[in-house]
Amino acid sequence: MRLSALFIRLIVFAIAGFGAVAAARVAVSTVETRSVIAVQESLVDQGYEWASVLGDGLQVILEGQAPTEATRFRAISAAGEMVDASRVIDNLSVVDSAQLAPPEFAIEILRNDSGVSLIGLMPADTDREALAARITEIADGQNVTDLLEVGDYPAADTWRPAMTYALRALALLPRSKISVKAGRVDVSAISDSVEEKRRLETALARQPPEGVRLAVSISAPRPVISPFTTRFTIDAAGPHFDACAADTEEAAAQIVKAATAAGLAEKASCTLALGAPSRSWGQAVAMAIGAVGQLGGGTVTVSDTDVTLIAPLGTGQGTFDDIVGALANNLPDVFALTAELPVVQEVSAEGPPQFTATRSPEGEIQLRGRVPDEVSNTVAENFALAKFGQNSITMRTRIAEGLPAGWSVRVLAAIEALSELSNGAVIVEPDRIQIKGKTGSQDASAKISRLMIDKLGQGAVFEISVEYVEQLDPIAGLPTPEECVEQIKVVTENRKITFDPSSAQISASALAVLDDIAEILKICGDLRIRVAGYTDSQGREEMNLNLSQQRAQSVLDALRQRRVPVSTFEAKGYGEADPIADNGTEEGREANRRIEFSLIVPEPTVEETTTLDELAGEAPVEDAPAEDTTSE
The missing domain is CATH 3.30.1330.60 (OmpA-like domain)
Structure with a gap:
């Protein structure tokens, strides 16, 4: 049976229509999928992971909760860069501002010779006029740049103590950077000397605010030491440093390691300073200390490039020659060694001549013993008056003949060494000088060693037994x-x-x-x-x-x-x-x-609770992990 021409035409049109619909659906699905993928990748690349992308035909629908209105707008703009902006449907919402944690209050303060600069965010209830007046007073006529913003949010209880401490530190430190947050103050500053560094650290450590973590870092230029000196002794009291200077951390570690190997049990440190005569300073000093350890006693003094080794009494000549020879051949080229093997000297029935200078805890000075002539006696008295003042000197010296050469110089060196002690005595004898007493300076032994070497030369024999007493330290003993x-x-x-x-x-x-x-x-x-x-x-x-x-x-x-x-x-x-x-x-x-x-104690400010405060108080705030810090 033959189909009519009309029926055939209908079938052809139906098949064509079905194919067109299928092709259209495939094309729309492809465009939709590619648009969604392109927009989604763009949002992820720009950090908007919180946004989800849906496709509906040619339309691209954005859903999700943006943290801020500005972020929502930027996300829509990012989507509009990938597809036509008319195709982007905005179904984004913004997080309720009441759920946001209040901002962190923080202030950075910089003070230098140009003035004081402040930048950061502080609570709106801060008395800005009082703060400005205080900063202006501290600046003392210098320029004050105020770039502070305010936020109407409640401040933590530790904000005001931290800010009070920061202003106190600012008044003490003319070259400093101070960072203030609730519960934390970071102080970085530069001082003019090691002594000023200690004074500032002591002042800042007084009355730290409760509940506030402090990080104090004050740097000081290295002192210049001349002559650059290290002196190491092994005697009846055991191994100890009378002075120790190093040019680098590595040299200091090398010197201390050698001293430990020689028997030093107590913790030791060397002053890092400028003035070392050679880059091989640490190596030379370590070798010299090693020689003293091999001798089992004695003293070695390294002053600039001169190394003076004095062996203990009773050392055998062969042992002495062997150790000294090894040291002389191994020292770096710029260093010169002088070694001495003491011999027992006969003492007369009346004993060796002496000169003694003493200083009592009350400050009374007594000079007694032998001087070579009237001129030397007058010079010694005037020098003591210059060092200690007019009303504290008692002279009990006598003029004697036959004193060793250079006795007057030793007397003056003894008086100057006594001035480094809070109380104590210096005993001068022909073959040695003994310095003993108490002091409030941690560097007294090193200063006395350099003084003796400078005044009496490398071969001077002296013993230092000086005790550091914190109560005598004018810095550590500052009252509260x-x-x-x-x-x-x-x-x-x-x-x-x-x-x-x-x-x-x-x-x-x-x-x-x-x-x-x-x-x-x-x-x-x-x-x-x-x-x-x-x-x-x-x-x-x-x-x-x-x-x-x-x-x-x-x-x-x-x-x-x-x-x-x-x-x-x-x-x-x-x-x-x-x-x-x-x-x-x-x-x-x-x-x-x-x-x-x-x-003057800062008065606590009574804060009024506002609606904004109540909303912020209802929002859960996750505390940042506390960072352990210590004062440096």
Whole structure:
């Protein structure tokens, strides 16, 4: 049966239509898949992993939760770069701002010769005017650049103590960088010398804020030592360094290792300094110390390029020659060795001639023993007066003949060595000098060694037994701020700071009291102190308030004239407030007219809870892991 032409046409059209639909669906699916893949890869590459991409025909649908509105906009723009922007459907949402953790408050402070710069974010409730006034006061006329922003979020409890400490450190350090965060302060600074470095570290270690981690790093230029000296001794007290200098960390380690091998048990360190005569310094010193260890005793002094080795009494000549010969042949080329084998000398019945210089804990100086002539005696007395002052010298010397050559030089060296001790004695004999006593300087032994070598030469025989006592250290023994105020109270307990009647003029009888207070404050260093003035109740209240302010300012001015650093002091008058006695009696009124000294303690700020604070408080905040730090 033959199909009609019409039916055949219908079948052909149906097949063509079905094919067109299938091809269209395949084409749409391909375009959709490729668009989705391209957009998804672009978002991932740009860090928008939180966004998901769906395809609906030619449309590209973005879904997900953006952390901020700006991030949402950037994600849409990124998708629009891969496909036509009209095809991008934005179904993105933004995280509720109430769920965001408050920003971290942090301030970077930089101070140098150009001024003070501040940059960072601080709480909105900070008294900006007071902060600016404090920074301007610290800058002392230098430029202040304030680039601080504020955030209206609650600050952690440790923010204010950290900021207070940072300002205190800023006042002490003219060249510094200070980073402040809640609960942490990082201080980096440069000092002019090792002594100033110690003083600053001690001052910063006083009264650290509770709950605040501190990281203090103060650098100092290396000292220049001349002559560059290391002296190592093995005697009845055991192996020990009288002085140790090194030019590098590696040289110091090499020297200490050699000393340990020679029997040194205690921990030792060498001063890193400038002035080494050769890059082979560490090698030469280590070899010299090794020779002393092989001899079983004696002393070696390396001063610049001169090496002086003194063997112990009783050393055999063969052993001496063998060890000295090996050392002489192995020392680096620039170093020259001088070796001495002592012999037992006969002593007369009356003993060897002596000169002794002593210093008592109270500061009394006694010079006794033998000097060659009247001129030498006068020179010794005048030199002691120059070193120790006019009222502390007792001369008990006598002129004697037949003293060894160079005796006067040894006497003067002994007096100068005594000046390095807080108390002790120096005994001069023909064959040796003994220095023993206590000191508040950790470098006293090294200084005395260099002094003896400089004055008496490489072959000088001397023994140093000096004990470091921390209580005598003028830096380590600094009183705390509270102790300083208590010392001032003791001074003024029985001696008041008085003024002329109805005047701010300090009376002459009070000048000595101010002298004593000034000496205390100079020792205490930089403190924040309030000088408070009070009056009795006689007269008008406003007049009394003005008079008390003028009197407090007069005391502050008088301290400034006595070279007390008062940049962190405050003078404040309180008039007739806070009486300590009855104003109805003359004795009571006299007691109420007074000047008081107290520490300025930052007042805690009572923060009002706002709606924003409540929202931030409801949001969970994950604490960053604490980083352990120690003061350097």
